[in-house]
Amino acid sequence: MIETKQKAADPCVMVIFGATGDLTKRKLFPALYYLAKDGFLPENFAIIGVGRQELSGASFRKQIISDLKSFIGKDVDRKLVKWFEDRTYYTGGDFDDDKALFSDIKNLLDEVTNTHEIPKNYFYYMAIPPFLFSNVANKIVKNGLGKQDEGFWRRFIFEKPFGKDLESAKKLNSELLEILEENQIYRIDHYLGKETVQNILVFRFGNSIFEPIWNRNYVDHVQITVAEDLGVGTRGGYYDKAGALRDMVPNHIFQLITLTAMEPPVSFEADAVRDEQAKILQAIQLFSPEDVLNKTVRGQYDENEINGESLKAYRDVENVPANSNTETYAALKLSIDNWRWAGVPFYVRTGKRMPKKHTTILIQFKKAPFMLFRDTEIDHLTTNRIVLHIQPDESITLHFGAKIPGPLVKMGTVDMDFDYSEHFGETVSTGYERLLYDCMVGDATLFQRADMVEASWCVVSPILDVWEALPARNFPNYKAGTWGPKEADELLESDGHKWKNNID
Ligand SMILES: NC(=O)c1ccc[n+]([C@@H]2O[C@H](COP(=O)([O-])OP(=O)(O)OC[C@H]3O[C@@H](n4cnc5c(N)ncnc54)[C@H](OP(=O)(O)O)[C@@H]3O)[C@@H](O)[C@H]2O)c1
Numbered sequence: 001m002i003e004t005k006q007k008a009a010d011p012c013v014m015v016i017f018g019a020t021g022d023l024t025k026r027k028l029f030p031a032l033y034y035l036a037k038d039g040f041l042p043e044n045f046a047i048i049g050v051g052r053q054e055l056s057g058a059s060f061r062k063q064i065i066s067d068l069k070s071f072i073g074k075d076v077d078r079k080l081v082k083w084f085e086d087r088t089y090y091t092g093g094d095f096d097d098d099k100a101l102f103s104d105i106k107n108l109l110d111e112v113t114n115t116h117e118i119p120k121n122y123f124y125y126m127a128i129p130p131f132l133f134s135n136v137a138n139k140i141v142k143n144g145l146g147k148q149d150e151g152f153w154r155r156f157i158f159e160k161p162f163g164k165d166l167e168s169a170k171k172l173n174s175e176l177l178e179i180l181e182e183n184q185i186y187r188i189d190h191y192l193g194k195e196t197v198q199n200i201l202v203f204r205f206g207n208s209i210f211e212p213i214w215n216r217n218y219v220d221h222v223q224i225t226v227a228e229d230l231g232v233g234t235r236g237g238y239y240d241k242a243g244a245l246r247d248m249v250p251n252h253i254f255q256l257i258t259l260t261a262m263e264p265p266v267s268f269e270a271d272a273v274r275d276e277q278a279k280i281l282q283a284i285q286l287f288s289p290e291d292v293l294n295k296t297v298r299g300q301y302d303e304n305e306i307n308g309e310s311l312k313a314y315r316d317v318e319n320v321p322a323n324s325n326t327e328t329y330a331a332l333k334l335s336i337d338n339w340r341w342a343g344v345p346f347y348v349r350t351g352k353r354m355p356k357k358h359t360t361i362l363i364q365f366k367k368a369p370f371m372l373f374r375d376t377e378i379d380h381l382t383t384n385r386i387v388l389h390i391q392p393d394e395s396i397t398l399h400f401g402a403k404i405p406g407p408l409v410k411m412g413t414v415d416m417d418f419d420y421s422e423h424f425g426e427t428v429s430t431g432y433e434r435l436l437y438d439c440m441v442g443d444a445t446l447f448q449r450a451d452m453v454e455a456s457w458c459v460v461s462p463i464l465d466v467w468e469a470l471p472a473r474n475f476p477n478y479k480a481g482t483w484g485p486k487e488a489d490e491l492l493e494s495d496g497h498k499w500k501n502n503i504d
Pocket of ligand 1 (some may be wrong): 017018019020021022023024027051052053095126127128129131132159160161
């Protein structure tokens with residue numbers, strides 16, 4: 001029995017399609033464990049794993065519980081593990097078969113809801129390859145398991161990627177909206193499960209001192225960096241079909257942009273927040289083919305040797321063609337055409353095999369208007385910036401100028417830091433806890449709506465079209481372990497700016 005310290009979610013059954021996969025093992029079960037540990041799961045709760053492998057419930061439980069124990073480590077709470085063991089089930093079969101697997105699921109749902117006295121609230125987690133999303137949702141609905149009624153709900157979480165371009169995202173949305181209500185669809189972007197990402201809203205709208213300067217009158221430009229030090233590892237086959245732009249920009253990076261740039265919502269209701277986010281996505285200036293040439297940069301990493309370690313070129317990764325033209329780096333200069341942001345460039349970049357794992361949003365403010373210190377040793381003024389560090393460390397830094405002590409007027413730059421873990425203590429989380437909980441309580445604020453997904457692809461698809469029509473001729477064009485191709489530096493230099501790389 002778990003102790004309920006907080007408001008526990010609604011009693012329900014979670015049905016995971018793709019329960020034998022990596023996401024279930026590394027994220028979903030650990031996230032459920034942490035939720036239960038903090039009292040956020042109801043006592044009347046069960047999990048049904050669904051996969052294509054014919055496994056017995058016992059062998060699925062054995063595997064998943066052993067994975068959970070090794071994930072949590074020595075502090076694992078054995079009573080809690082047992083609690084999960086008692087309410088985890090499995091059924092397997094052919095996803096293409098209209099009947100057999102889905103009637104097994106139906107029978108199992110009847111059994112577990114009886115056993116654990118759960119009302120018929122179900123949420124389906126699609127931890128499966130995206131090409132199966134619509135097909136599986138269809139079969140759930142056809143078998144009478146998708147319709148909500150008075151007294152119980154049915155919700156569907158779809159993993160990313162949601163479409164691979166505008167056309168496929170529209171098709172998927174329309175297929176799902178034919179069988180489900182929009183309020184049943186939860187398009188997940190796990191970036192929004194991160195505390196710092198959620199804190200952007202609190203930082204901006206829970207304080208009165210930042211909002212007055214958060215606009216074109218004070219902000220010179222914004223830089224968003226989502227850098228990874230790792231290469232593509234064993235995911236070469238998947239990654240080569242996606243590339244950096246598809247993999248990171250229409251989802252994670254655009255979420256960061258919308259939270260940074262949106263107007264204050266009228267409330268924290270899901271649609272009030274998402275309406276404001278959607279307006280930002282619609283205000284991003286679309287690229288003409290010429291803009292794609294002038295305002296975007298793509299790159300692919302080459303081999304390199306760093307501190308005695310040799311790093312392979314992308315083209316040498318397993319399952320990546322030796323002549324691959326897939327980008328592992330993308331940088332864009334975006335404009336948001338609205339009253340608040342007109343004329344303020346938003347530079348964004350993302351890449352694999354960069355010097356460090358590092359996600360930041362940097363708000364660069366304009367220079368002070370008047371050089372008061374002309375006759376002193378200060379020959380240039382530092383500019384102010386606020387940096388929201390999203391990962392690996394979650395913190396916020398304000399950068400400003402201060403007088404260096406001494407008889408002369410000399411200026412130094414200093415940082416004021418707020419560090420999440422120093423202040424609030426370390427919290428262990430996978431980033432999925434909040435999102436799973438929100439789905440169970442019916443709060444879709446942190447999930448993408450159909451119009452947001454399509455507005456994102458409207459921006460990205462024209463870039464992909466030009467990149468596909470004109471394959472890069474200079475790949476590989478940056479060395480593994482560096483900050484990307486020189487063209488990305490030039491993109492900012494032509495505006496008199498520079499990427500800020502070392503802002504720990
Ligand atoms: N892993 C992550 O950290 C992560 C992060 C973000 C998004 N995602 C998304 O989450 C989803 C699942 O990712 P994953 O990493 O868990 O993938 P995975 O390890 O490849 O597992 C996918 C699951 O789907 C099943 N599956 C694969 N092909 C199938 C088919 N044709 N018919 C029926 N079942 C099939 C697999 O069954 P078998 O075990 O039998 O192969 C497995 O249970 C994907 O949409 C992915 O893009 C994953």
